[in-house]
Amino acid sequence: MTEEQTESSWSSKPSQHIIDQQSDDFPGLLLQISNPPERLFVAGNLDALHLPALAIVGSRNPTRQGRQNAYEFAKHLGRSGFCIVSGLATGIDTAAHEGALDGGAMTVAFLGHGIDRVYPPANEGLATRIIANGAVCSEFPLGSDPRREHFPQRNRLISGLSLGTLVVEAAKRSGSLISARLASEQGREIFAIPGSIHNPMSRGCHQLIRQGAKLVESAADIVSELGPLVEHLMQAPEEPASSKQDSRKPDADYEILIEAMGFDPATVDELADRSGLTIDHVSSMLLILELEGIIEAQAGGRYSRLHE
Helix, strand or coil: CCCCHHHHHHCCCCCEEEEEEECCCCCCHHCCCCCCHHHHHHHEEEEHHHHHEEEEEEECCHHHHHHHHHHHHHHHHCCCEEEEEEEECCCHHHHHHHHHHHHCCEEEECCCCCCCCCHHHHHHHHHHHHHHHEEEEEEECCCCCCCCCHHHHHHHHHHHHCCEEEEEECCCCHHHHHHHHHHCHHHHHHHECCCCCCHHHHHHHHHHHHHCEEEEECCHHHHHHHHHHHHHHHHCCCHHHHHHHCCCCCCHHHHHHHHHHCCCCEHHHHHHHHCCCCCCCCCCHHHHHHHHCCCCECCCCCEECCCC
């Protein structure tokens, strides 16, 4: 079977796509980087490539606290309306994907090999979850092995698809620092979580902060920084009245959501159930309300009103 026949057979299956730069499905942010991929192999939902995204990267051998930080940041940011982008590696990447999925958000994984295999093999189940709730992507031809030189190359796509990159834990010589450098060259924001001066996995983050990366202590720090960009991207074109399923004005939806919230903390799911709005709509609105100082995020992915 020729390469063309192999690709045709692969892309004929449900939720498996090959998109090039001329396709409407090709993500616009990747067209803005200096060396965009000619094609992308995508397994999953193409819509995930067009959501406001944040990359979360870090060590393959993180501390327990680093893994927990990646998971919690991804979960909270996912619930705030971000798609979480990472590389399906062990450690921080895995925790970031899992946090996004457990928070009900979409997540995108870029691979350093052909999309017809999973590396590391231990993440095969995670890859299946991502395909069902986001997308797994690769620019490498089918059958490509996971070579060392492929991973720095794929890192430019992780940062390129994202509005910003969060480095959770990284040693001084780390692939995550390559992702951060690429993000800087692409004009994207760089965030880093500080850690103990005795933890070698914190030294890369401290180095980034000294070089100008934004120090973050909570997911809210990232939300406030990227909020204006996200708000702009979330403004969808006005649909003809005949095509709208819900005739309420956006302001009315915000009033309904705030009324449903009250002053006792509530989860996104609870708010969607009370208001009758979709979870995606509620997540996007919560981000804007938090930026405007009308609500605040609480522990456990809950939100509450600040004022009457």
